[in-house]
Amino acid sequence: MTENPTTGRILVVDDDPTVAEVVAGYLLRAGYQVDRAADGHQALARAEAARPDLVVLDLMLPGLDGLEVCRRLRATAHGAALPVVMLTAKGDEADRILGLELGADDYVTKPFSPRELVLRVRSVLRRAAGAAAAPPSPGLLTAGDLVLDPQARRAHRAGRELALTLREFDLLAFLLQHPGTVFGREELMQRVWGWDFGDLSTVTVHVRRLREKIEDDPAAPALISTVWGVGYRFDPVRG
Template sequence: MSRATMLLVEDDAALAELLTYHFRREDFEVKHTVDGEEALLLAAEATPDIVLLDWMVEGLSGIEVCRRLRRASETANVPIIMLTARGEEEDRVRGLETGADDYVTKPFSPRELVARVNAVLRRVRPALAGEQLTYADIEMDTVGHKVRRGGELVPLGPTEFRLLRHFLEHPGWVFSRERLLDAVWGHDSEIESRTVDVHIRRLRKAINQGGKPDIIRTVRSAGYSLDSGS
């Protein structure tokens, strides 16, 4: 595996130095900036594998940086982990709805953050490169368009297939209806967000046949997640 590239957007000099040290020791190539506007320029010049983004940075706010990274085609699918001193649920939900994939509340252990970043990249990289996606007892052949659960073939419509594929590429991540609309139906879609609920119900019905446990979790006020609960 080639070296993973990280864009670190953090204006606390001591914390930025600590994180840069830890991630370079893990063989990451780290680019650091304290400024939101510069972060967007750096991401546009060379798409990073992952972005660590502080909620409160100079220039543009972290939320606005996150929003613009999601809008740009080059960075629309780059994982973004927000670093925040804010622990309120409303703030966490706002961050997720803006496009963050995960968040870590300060203070945190650098080792914990390294582990979480590595977990995200393990999920993303095989999904981007491979033809077979697996999670728990679900297997998807992305080329043959076949899905099996517990070895049994699961018939899915094209929309449910795309939904499940998106979940399989990001297990454990919580997606708002708006994020799912963008990812599965496309940015220019005129479909209402409640349509997502209908397709989630269809997907659940198909993959839970035979009394199998439901592994699509509804996250109150946030959206949906592929989560085995283990």
């Protein structure tokens, strides 16, 4: 992972040559190296040949769509931590939610400003670089059989390693550092994502994904509780 959020290799995946050219041009001018792919199979091949620091991924691709590309990227050895920014059509909320559930870190809705996309790319890379360059942790974060190592960025439950995305790990680490405290979605978005604006369903989806990975029964969560009308609380006493 690049340690400079204004450099690095970006893989742009879009079957519209005009969109791909414009996006690539803005990213190049912002200082990034850019690879391009016009379909899902080509995207997977490019990512395997030269691992990118981030993927800009259109959901509407011929043949292998963006959701399946995201799913397959996440299934690879290093894919869980690979940042993904999705490009979605304006009205496709269901696809955006599904993309976030598959582990995408952010999305930009078409039609979009290329400058906005560059800012979103920079924000995601800055978060990833900050995680990679974080100072050594004073110790492990634990709650029952749940153990997080912030320095190694590895998480285990009952001795089994958890496959967490960049955002999932950051969210879980934040909650473990503040047990018993209720946080609203707006505050979580600010303190975990570093965003002052955005779709709050992003937080909802990531909480749901975390529950699926750490709870005995995600439908009746004992670790990450919902405080209705307020937000979420991590309560290891109940876990």
